[in-house]
Amino acid sequence: MVRGKIQMKRIENATSRQVTFSKRRSGLLKKARELSVLCDAEVSVIIFSQKGRVYEYSSSDMQKAIERYSKYIKEVQNDKPEMERYTQQLRLEAANMVRKIELLEVSQRKLLGQGLGLCSxxxxxxxxxxxxxxxxxxxxxxxxxxxxxxxxxxxxxxxxxxxxxxxxxKSGGGQWQLLTQQKEAVTCSGQRSQSSEVETGLFIGLPENRGV
Missing domain, CATH: 1.20.5 (Single alpha-helices involved in coiled-coils or other helix-helix interfaces)
Known part of the structure; x- marks a missing residue:
């Protein structure tokens, strides 16, 4: 059975209120211990019951934790005027930026030819x-x-x-080399043709009898 959501208001029945206090107090102190161990945080909890009983937990010395907290509160209070001045300065800067943006938007509309009816x-x-x-x-x-x-x-x-x-x-040099090779080939072929046309008769005997 699913437990319904408990409404956050004072429990009227004294017995139920005491039982809830004991359970919630134990759970709160347990979570405080877990937080200090898991996160290496300095945790201190002080609980006053309805009857005035005190329940506390501190991961370090409780008195030192209280002194540290008091010192922190004093520093915050001393710095409060400075923080208020800084906040006021930021508000003024933000207001000035808003006015500048509005002026720029009006100028842009005018440059686009819009909203000129009221211009002098x-x-x-x-x-x-x-x-x-x-x-x-x-x-x-x-x-x-x-x-x-x-x-x-x-x-x-x-x-x-x-x-x-x-x-x-590069292209012209290659053509010249090709033409030169072709010319040499034609010259050699012509020389071979002339050599083949020369009479190459073989005569055996004395020279004077060659004409007979």
């Missing part, structure tokens, strides 16, 4: 001047970027021309 002539002139300055800055930035792109394209063009010249040089 001077305000409209100021908006116009801001737009002209912005336009000059945009054009200057655009011109700078276009100039960089043109320089990059020129550098790429020079690189391609150099690569093309190198390739043409």
């Amino acid at each position: 002539v001077d305000e409209l002139h100021e908006v116009e001047s801001q737009l002209e300055r912005s336009l000059r800055n945009i054009r200057a930035r655009k011109g700078h970027l276009l100039k960089e792109q043109i320089e990059q394209l020129k550098a790429k063009e020079r690189f391609l021309q150099e690569e093309n010249a190198k390739l043409s040089e």
Whole structure:
């Protein structure tokens, strides 16, 4: 059977209240011991019952823990004015930031052509001047970027021309070598043809009888 959720209010029955106090007190002190052991924390618990009995637990000396707590409270109280001044300063800075953001939003709407119905002539002139300055800055930035792109394209063009010249040089040298080899081959073939056309008769006998 699932136990229902206990409503957080004073238990009217004295006996039930005492039983609950004993159980919850034991559980609280047990959790305090576990917290001090598991987390290496300095834990001190003081419990006063309805009848004035005192139950306590301290992972160290209780008196030292109380003195340490008292010292901490005094330091907090002494630092309280300084903390209040710091908090007030943060609030003022936050309020100033909110006002600046509102002004920037109004200025942005005006630059977009919105909310101009309540603007005076001077305000409209100021908006116009801001737009002209912005336009000059945009054009200057655009011109700078276009100039960089043109320089990059020129550098790429020079690189391609150099690569093309190198390739043409290599290709031309190979053709000249091929033409030279072909010419030498034709020359050798012609010499062999002329040698084959020379009369190579064999005559045995004295020289004077060759014409007979």
